[in-house]
Amino acid sequence: MTxxxxxxxxxxxxxxxxxxxxxxxxxxxxxxxxxxxxxIFAALGGLSAxxxxxxxxxxxxxxxxxxxxxxxFGVAAGILIAWYLPVRVLLNPLLQCLYPMPKVALIxxxxxxxxxxxxxxxxxxxxxxxxxxxxAAFNGARGVDRTLLWTARSLGASEVRLxxxxxxxxxxxxxxxxxRTAIALAFILIVAGELVIANDGIGHMINMWGEAGHYPGMFxxxxxxxxxxxxxxxxxxxxxxxxxxxxx
Amino acid sequence: MSAPATAVPGAGAAAPGTGISISRVGYEYRPPRGxxxxxxxxISLDIKDREFVALLGPSGCGKSTLxxxxxxxxxxxxxxxxxxxxxxxxxxxxxxxxxxSFALFPWKTVIQNILYGLEKRGLPREECRRRAQHYxxxxxxxxxxxxxxxxxxxxxxxxxxxxxxxxxxxxxxxxDEPFGALxxxxxxxxxxxxxxxWRRSPMTVIFVTHDVREAVLLADRxxxxxxxxxxxxxxxxxxxxxxxDSAEVVRSREYADAVDxxxxxxxxxxxxxxxxxxx
Ligand SMILES: Nc1ncnc2c1ncn2[C@@H]1O[C@H](COP(=O)(O)OP(=O)(O)OP(=O)(O)O)[C@@H](O)[C@H]1O
Ligand SMILES: [Mg+2]
Numbered sequence: 001m002t003x004x005x006x007x008x009x010x011x012x013x014x015x016x017x018x019x020x021x022x023x024x025x026x027x028x029x030x031x032x033x034x035x036x037x038x039x040i041f042a043a044l045g046g047l048s049a050x051x052x053x054x055x056x057x058x059x060x061x062x063x064x065x066x067x068x069x070x071x072x073f074g075v076a077a078g079i080l081i082a083w084y085l086p087v088r089v090l091l092n093p094l095l096q097c098l099y100p101m102p103k104v105a106l107i108x109x110x111x112x113x114x115x116x117x118x119x120x121x122x123x124x125x126x127x128x129x130x131x132x133x134x135x136a137a138f139n140g141a142r143g144v145d146r147t148l149l150w151t152a153r154s155l156g157a158s159e160v161r162l163x164x165x166x167x168x169x170x171x172x173x174x175x176x177x178x179x180r181t182a183i184a185l186a187f188i189l190i191v192a193g194e195l196v197i198a199n200d201g202i203g204h205m206i207n208m209w210g211e212a213g214h215y216p217g218m219f220x221x222x223x224x225x226x227x228x229x230x231x232x233x234x235x236x237x238x239x240x241x242x243x244x245x246x247x248x
Numbered sequence: 249m250s251a252p253a254t255a256v257p258g259a260g261a262a263a264p265g266t267g268i269s270i271s272r273v274g275y276e277y278r279p280p281r282g283x284x285x286x287x288x289x290x291i292s293l294d295i296k297d298r299e300f301v302a303l304l305g306p307s308g309c310g311k312s313t314l315x316x317x318x319x320x321x322x323x324x325x326x327x328x329x330x331x332x333x334x335x336x337x338x339x340x341x342x343x344x345x346x347x348x349s350f351a352l353f354p355w356k357t358v359i360q361n362i363l364y365g366l367e368k369r370g371l372p373r374e375e376c377r378r379r380a381q382h383y384x385x386x387x388x389x390x391x392x393x394x395x396x397x398x399x400x401x402x403x404x405x406x407x408x409x410x411x412x413x414x415x416x417x418x419x420x421x422x423x424d425e426p427f428g429a430l431x432x433x434x435x436x437x438x439x440x441x442x443x444x445x446w447r448r449s450p451m452t453v454i455f456v457t458h459d460v461r462e463a464v465l466l467a468d469r470x471x472x473x474x475x476x477x478x479x480x481x482x483x484x485x486x487x488x489x490x491x492x493d494s495a496e497v498v499r500s501r502e503y504a505d506a507v508d509x510x511x512x513x514x515x516x517x518x519x520x521x522x523x524x525x526x527x
Contacts, residue, residue: 147351150321154339155365155416165364169355246355246396 035216040223043216056224059194059201062118063186066125070182074130075175078137079167095134103128103185104192111197121193128189129182136178140171173247176240183236187229202228265333266297267452268318268420273327274477275313287313289477291327300446300453302463302486304514305473306521311456312348314478315422318454319345331420341368344418346426348456350409352397358408359384359393365416383411386441388434402429407438414445421446421453427462439466440494460514464506465494472513475521482513 017037023029024036031039044052080087081095106124114120144167152166194203202225209217275288287310295301303311316322318329320339329336331343352361359380366376384390387407397405406429413421427435443466446453457463463470468487471480488502497503 145349145351146321147347147349148353150316150319150339151345151347151351151353152364153321154319154341154343154345155412156341156368166353169353172355244355246357246398248398 032213032215035219039216040219043214044220044223047217047220052224055200055202055205056228059190059203059225060228062121062193062201063125063183063190066122067129067179067182067186069122070126070129070133071179074133074178074182075137075168077130078134078139078175079141079163079171081134082138082141083163083167095131098127098131099135103189107193107196110193116197121190121198124193125186125189128185132178132181132185133175134178136174136181137171140174140178141167143174144170173240173244176236176243180233180236180240183232184229187225187232191225267299267332268293268295268454269328269330270294270314270318271328273314273317273324273329275310275317275322275325277313286477288317289479291478291480293471293480293483295452295454297332298450298452300455300466300468302467302470303454303456303473304458304460304463304470304510305478305481306475306514306518307458308521309473309476309517310478311473312424315345315424315454315456318420319343319422341365341416342418343420343422344413344416345422346406346409346413346424348424348428350397350405352405352408352412354397357394357396358389358400361397361408362412362415365412369416379415380411383415386414386445387411387438403431403434406430407434410438417449417451419451421451423453424456425458426455428458435462436494442466443494460507460510461498464503464510465497470506470510472510472517475517481517484510484513 020034021037024031024034024039077091081091082088103124106127110120110124114123148166148170149162152162157165190201191203191206194201195207198204198207202221206218206221206225209215209221270291270293273288273291274286277285277287279285291314293301303314305311313322317324318331318336320336320343324336336343353364356364362380362383363376366379369376371379381393384393387410389404389407389411392400392404397408400408406426410423410426413423427438430438439462445451455463455466464486468485470484470486472482472484473479474481484506486506488497488500
């Protein structure tokens with residue numbers, strides 16, 4: 001990508017930043033409601049790099065553990081639900097209940113059950129991430145072209161092999177999309193969990209500065225976690241494209 | 249309304265335990281929504297070991313359905329099918345199939361698609377590679393070993409599907425319009441390849457086609473099906489004495505006559521299918 005093209009793509013963001021800066025500087029909006037971008041970046045620069053790195057790492061670490069755990073469980077559950085009627089009968093009602101439930105509503109419950117430490121936070125993210133992955137794997141597995149399944153069977157594939165060698169790769173594009181949704185959801189749940197109660201993490205920082213009235217710092221936290229979320233999403237999209245390069 | 253068959257009496261009788269025996273097979277599709285569709289009705293057909301039978305019939309008459317049932321992909325509802333003395337209940341590597349829609353694994357390259365079936369056979373790696381390459385060459389796809397199906401034309405995909413099935417050297421070959429996506433030159437080449445493979449190997453072939461000339465050229469016998477629900481309308485013997493190469497066959501009088509005769513039979517059914525007001 002040429003520099004000119006990158007500039008062109010970034011243009012809307014730059015315009016927004018300029019508007020933001022002028023609005024705050026000219027006093028069009030109060031400094032409390034919307035601190036000037038420059039003061040947010042100043043606050044960002046004022047944070048010790050070690051602190052920032054530590055809190056970001058804590059937040060990302062929680063999300064990462066939860067997602068990495070949710071992927072194999074979610075994919076296996078989705079495919080088995082699609083494939084075996086007894087599994088569907090058993091798990092589908094659970095999934096139907098979990099799907100529309102706002103996972104943040106579970107925060108008090110996870111705290112009561114699992115305490116205020118990492119376990120309750122990771123569990124919450126895990127549950128939230130699981131649902132879109134199961135759904136995607138289920139839909140992907142159901143949509144497999146029957147002649148692909150028949151071909152594999154007639155070439156001598158056993159049922160287990162069929163799931164591994166045909167259903168999984170055929171469902172892969174859909175599964176990768178489901179994981180992308182799960183990642184976005186994980187970021188929501190990371191911050192929500194940390195906002196409620198935590199000793200560290202970006203959500204915790206945002207909370208502290210907000211309560212202390214240090215708004216540029218608060219916004220700095222928002223910007224950091226958004227940037228990390230953006231980077232994670234781009235990275236996942238790139239990985240997905242690489243994994244499904246056979247599509248064109 | 250079974251028209252008089254031109255077949256020699258008893259020509260279809262298979263020795264017990266060999267060939268394909270289809271007896272009073274019916275099949276009705278029952279979609280979860282919408283009306284059931286009777287696709288096949290009372291189909292009986294005996295195919296001898298190593299015989300090459302072509303299946304002709306108007307679109308939607310149930311040709312693919314019949315192949316799926318012989319392949320064991322769908323449970324039989326009525327009648328019975330046995331292949332080499334074994335009742336068909338499930339798919340198996342003894343029956344290779346080339347699907348009308350190619351059914352290539354899109355995440356596998358050309359050579360990986362072909363290797364898939366070979367590796368299931370438990371052949372040594374080197375032997376698998378050698379055979380896969382042999383069949384890639386046979387369908388004129390050398391140089392495309394590492395292409396993905398999405399990078400191939402329709403005709404090329406079709407040839408990969410043919411190579412994948414031939415490579416496992418099944419005793420029974422079920423082909424669903426396998427040359428439908430090919431241009432006429434490639435088609436002629438592939439017809440000759442298929443015939444020479446078939447002559448060299450002990451293989452029973454059921455070959456679905458829309459092309460009357462192709463059916464007559466390739467097959468020992470041609471089964472004409474009626475418009476839906478599909479039944480066997482006629483069985484026509486198309487094995488010409490002493491014909492060695494296909495260029496010679498197509499110039500013969502017998503060939504022209506058989507094509508004419510079959511054309512008439514097929515046209516009647518195509519008209520019936522059109523007038524039937526299919527959904
Ligand atoms: N999955 C299905 N559900 C419902 N009806 C079906 C299904 N598949 C096929 N049919 C019906 O069964 C009939 C026979 O279909 P089939 O695919 O066997 O025809 P065909 O002879 O192979 O046609 P063509 O030459 O166009 O490939 C068709 O009329 C079709 O409407
Ligand atoms: Mg068909």
